[in-house]
Amino acid sequence: MTMNNRNNKRFMPLIMAVCVIVGIFIGSFYANHFSGNRLNIINNGSSRLSNLLHIIDDQYVDSVNINDLVEKAIPQILAELDPHSVYISAKDVETANNDLKSSFSGIGIEFVIRQDTIQVQNVIKNGPAEKAGLLAGDKIVAIDGKPFVGTQVTNEEAAHRLMGPKGTKVSVGVMRYGEGGMKNFTITRDNIVTKSITATYMLNDTIGYMRIKSFGEATYTEMLSSLAQLNAQGMKGLVIDLRDNGGGYLQAAVNMANEFLPKDRLIVYTQGRKSPRTDYKSDGRGNFQNLPLVVLINEGSASSSEIFSGAMQDNDRATIVGRRSFGKGLVQQQIGFPDGSMIRLTVARYYTPSGRCIQKPYQPGDDADYEADLLNRYQHGEFFSQDSIKQSGPAYHTVLGRTVYGGGGIMPDVFVPEDTTNFTSYYKQALMSGLMLQYAFTYTDQNRQNLKEFTEMQPLADYLKKQNLVEKFADFAANNGMRRRNLMIMKSHSLLEQFLDGRIIYNLLDEQAWNEYINANDPTVLAAIRVFKTGAFPKRPAPAQQKR
Structure with missing residues (x-):
């Protein structure tokens, strides 16, 4: 017997076993295929969703656009994870990314x-x-x-x-x-x-002001330019306004914080199930490590805004003024698909230097309750009374030993309630209907020839104050179906006037001019100025007195 024949006999059992397995597989496949029953493939397969789509495409009674089905299904799947894991279609990707580009x-x-x-x-x-x-x-x-x-x-x-x-x-x-x-x-x-810093000016002879609208690609560079501008004007203290700043790039917030912190201070860290802890620390190269600092936040301040304000608070570097921030502390990673669409998938959480998780509580799949959080805060009185704020998280401590709490968002050191003194249902209706915005456009167009001589905010504001715009708006609104309410108009006169004048200033000049006008009487900005006057900056708590 030759060597080849002996080898063939030795491998024969293995060859026959493979043939039997292949035969069973082929037989099962054709039996299932021709009987129309593929449930066993779904149950045993590694991708039931993929198999389901194939079966629908192959056997459903009517023709189905599988791509449309997938477009609708993916957001539903991600919604079961958390409120910030989202799907972005190919046609919307560019628009979604442009918000943070320079x-x-x-x-x-x-x-x-x-x-x-x-x-x-x-x-x-x-x-x-x-x-x-x-x-x-x-x-x-x-x-x-x-x-x-x-x-x-x-x-x-x-x-x-x-x-x-x-x-x-x-x-x-x-x-x-x-x-x-x-x-x-x-x-x-x-x-x-596009500018992420929309206003840079001096509030008075010594206090600079900077309004940061978002954290984008060029925010840090813009901030350095703004700081240089304010420094040249004699800045001795700085207010950074992050109200209604929904966030953006993590690195932009880290770079900003680095400018104000001494070396080796923790700015933020991230951690997730498959994402090992990553620490972001200051390098000590910042040029404004000793500049007195106040940061403004409110319920619209989220994500990178909370990273920055949390870093300043936990390092006792700034006084935080305003209202509790939004509470968005989930880290998303962008993952693209071959068709150009993408998902933003949550892969980790943000933690402030003291260890607080920024993210407010949520129930997976319950987006409605999550989205209603701000309304619930309003109804529970949180916008009007600090005592109404209930943070259920554990206590943490800043570098100087001050107590701060987790449970979602950043709690300000100085609380400023929303001012509703002159708020009426008439003002609310005028605002929500868009009639005030429409009238501001109309007035600007009708009077553009007379108004174009004004190139600075204050002269224009002084002129508008003499034009009796509230009364003219009331007539305009009445002609557009909004009932005139004279007593309410009197009570809300200052609010109506501020909105109308502000929008006209915005239309004719720019966003910085609008900021300067609005901030002149803004309670939160005025509270920030008082912090500088009183020196109400973070200090180490006095030791408890011993009982004798």
């Missing part, structure tokens, strides 16, 4: 949607829209020759149609107050530089 390509407008119509809120100076002739208050009713009004008008769809590659053109049809018919403008898209 520039994007578009026409250069800020807009709001009122009554299913795009209303231009602000035209960016020297941008394509301004060069083409668009004005604040214009209503865009057509894009590229097709009507764009009604239920199809959403923020996402409007951004999708107006943005595009640099150098491309878009045609917009505009309705303008006082002019009959639609005006057409052809706008050449260009790179639009």
Whole structure:
């Protein structure tokens, strides 16, 4: 017997066993296939969801668009995890990422949607829209020759149609107050530089102010520029306003905190089930380590805003003024799909230097309750009384030994309640209906020729104060279906006047001018100034006296 024959006989049992297994598999497959029963494949398979989609596509009674089915299913699956794991479709990815970029390509407008119509809120100076002739208050009713009004008008769809590659053109049809018919403008898209720091100025001779709207790619660079500007004006203390700042890039917040902290101070750390603890510490190279600092926060301050304010509080580096922050302490990682869509999946949590978890409590899959949290806070009186705030988390301690609490969000050192003294149902209706914003646009357009001589905030504010705008607005509102309530108008006069004057200042000048006007009488800003006057900065608690 040859060597080859002996080897063949030795491997024969193995070959026969493999043939039997393959035969069983093939037989099972054809039996299941031709009988129409594939449930065993689903039950035994490693991807039941994938198999389910194949079965629906192959056997469902009607034709089904599987891609649409997946688009709807993925958000539902992620919603069962936590409130911040989300799916972003391919067409919305660019818009979602542009919010944190220092520039994007578009026409250069800020807009709001009122009554299913795009209303231009602000035209960016020297941008394509301004060069083409668009004005604040214009209503865009057509894009590229097709009507764009009604239920199809959403923020996402409007951004999708107006943005595009640099150098491309878009045609917009505009309705303008006082002019009959639609005006057409052809706008050449260009790179639009966006600022995350929207106001930098001196509150008085010694206190600087900086309003940070978001934490984007260029926020740290912008902050250094703002600090240099304020330093040149004699700044001895600084107010950083993070109210209604929803966050952004972690690294931007870390870089900012580093500028104010001595070496080897913990800024924040992240940790998750598959994400080992990562510490972010200061390197001691910051140029403003001894500058007296106040940070403003409110219920709209989230994520990176809480990282920065938490780092300043736990390191006893600043006094935090305002109201409890939002409580968003989950870390998302962006994961892209081949079709251009992506998910933002929560992979870790943020913790402040003392060990507090920033994230407020949530129940997986219960988005409705999570989203209603701010309304619940309002109804429970948290916006008006510090005693109404209930943080159930454990106690932690700052570097100097002060007690701080976990349980969600950053609690301010100095609480400032929301001022509702002059708030009435008339003011609420005027605000929520959009009529005040509409009137501010209308007044700006009607009086643009007279108002264009004003180039600074204070002279314009002084002029507007003499124009009896509240009374004129009341007439305008009454003509647009809003019942006139004279007693309520008198009570809310200061609120109505501030909103109307502020929006007109915004329309004619810019966001910094609007900030300067609003902040002049803002209770939280005034509380920050008092901190500097009284020296109410973090100090080590006095030791407890011994009983004798």
